[in-house]
Amino acid sequence: MKGDVIKKPSDSVMDPEMSAEYDFSPGVRGKYAKRFAGVHNDVVVLEPDVAEIFHDSKSVNEALRVIAKLAEKQVVKNKSRQAVG
Numbered sequence: 001m002k003g004d005v006i007k008k009p010s011d012s013v014m015d016p017e018m019s020a021e022y023d024f025s026p027g028v029r030g031k032y033a034k035r036f037a038g039v040h041n042d043v044v045v046l047e048p049d050v051a052e053i054f055h056d057s058k059s060v061n062e063a064l065r066v067i068a069k070l071a072e073k074q075v076v077k078n079k080s081r082q083a084v085g
């Protein structure tokens with residue numbers, strides 16, 4: 001037992017729970033990795049009540065841009081008040 005070498009299963013052995021139609025043996029690992037290097041596909045999960053209002057990413061992004069502009073204006077407004085007072 002001690003000192004026995006554990007052999008890695010052969011690549012040709014398929015997972016018995018995976019259908020034969022999902023044969024990835026001819027696949028190339030990392031084929032598209034360079035294309036997506038540096039791309040961030042961050043996923044934000046919306047709560048159900050928010051998802052009822054925003055049905056797609058475009059509407060969410062538009063709303064966030066409006067909020068960001070309002071927040072930026074508020075910061076500028078507060079800075080100008082501090083400079084005066």
